[in-house]
Amino acid sequence: EVQLVESGGGLVQPGRSMKLSCAASGFTFSNYGMAWVRQAPTKGLEWVATISYDGSSTYYRDSVKGRFTISRDNAKSTLYLQMNSLRSEDTATYYCTRGTGNFDYWGQGVMVTVSS
Amino acid sequence: DIQMTQSPASLSASPEEIVTITCQASQDIGNWLAWYQQKPGKSPQLLIYSATSLADGIPSRFSGSRSGTQYSLKISRLQVEDTGIYYCLQRYSNPWTFGGGTKLELK
Numbered sequence: 359e360v361q362l363v364e365s366g367g368g369l370v371q372p373g374r375s376m377k378l379s380c381a382a383s384g385f386t387f388s389n390y391g392m393a394w395v396r397q398a399p400t401k402g403l404e405w406v407a408t409i410s411y412d413g414s415s416t417y418y419r420d421s422v423k424g425r426f427t428i429s430r431d432n433a434k435s436t437l438y439l440q441m442n443s444l445r446s447e448d449t450a451t452y453y454c455t456r457g458t459g460n461f462d463y464w465g466q467g468v469m470v471t472v473s474s
Numbered sequence: 475d476i477q478m479t480q481s482p483a484s485l486s487a488s489p490e491e492i493v494t495i496t497c498q499a500s501q502d503i504g505n506w507l508a509w510y511q512q513k514p515g516k517s518p519q520l521l522i523y524s525a526t527s528l529a530d531g532i533p534s535r536f537s538g539s540r541s542g543t544q545y546s547l548k549i550s551r552l553q554v555e556d557t558g559i560y561y562c563l564q565r566y567s568n569p570w571t572f573g574g575g576t577k578l579e580l581k
Contacts, residue, residue: 459565
């Protein structure tokens with residue numbers, strides 16, 4: 359059974375950093391691209407970043423480019439999202455998802471609240 | 475960026491009815507479109523990929539179609555468990571963009 363379990367969220371002050379993790383199981387992690395998608399409270403879905411199966415290629419939405427870094431450790435079957443210089447508009451539930459477009463499996467999500 | 479205009483924003487329908495949700499792409503995206511369902515308090519679930527292909531485990535009452543740059547999700551024989559918010563997603567070009575969502579309620 360495919361499982362994606364996010365961790366690392368919580369309350370953080372504006373301008374500070376936070377790192378999210380997503381532990382994957384039930385499939386060969388190193389064969390799949392992965393992505394982060396977020397959802398602000400009561401809002402719709404927003405793609406954040408994607409990484410290729412081997413980590414050689416990464417893609418970001420403009421609003422997080424230069425502040426967020428997506429990475430992976432295939433030996434640990436874990437996806438990461440390093441978020442720096444956080445802003446209030448980054449407040450959202452962050453989902454880890456499998457694939458580079460056909461997001462076929464999703465984690466349960468982790469809440470990140472950016473507030474002073 | 476490619477804009478995905480989804481309609482209607484909300485709808486209410488009765489069990490066994492047929493409903494259709496549409497997404498209009500601002501430019502050609504080929505068949506690089508997927509549909510997702512998000513039930514209240516849950517993560518999204520893939521329903522349709524490549525505009526018309528049914529994802530694994532999804533009931534056949536869900537179907538997708540394309541006409542030019544307009545994409546449709548049809549739900550035949552609506553069931554109570556189909557309540558939720560539906561989103562389209564284009565993955566033709568970066569940034570991948572979602573439609574604004576359609577909230578489906580059952581009467």
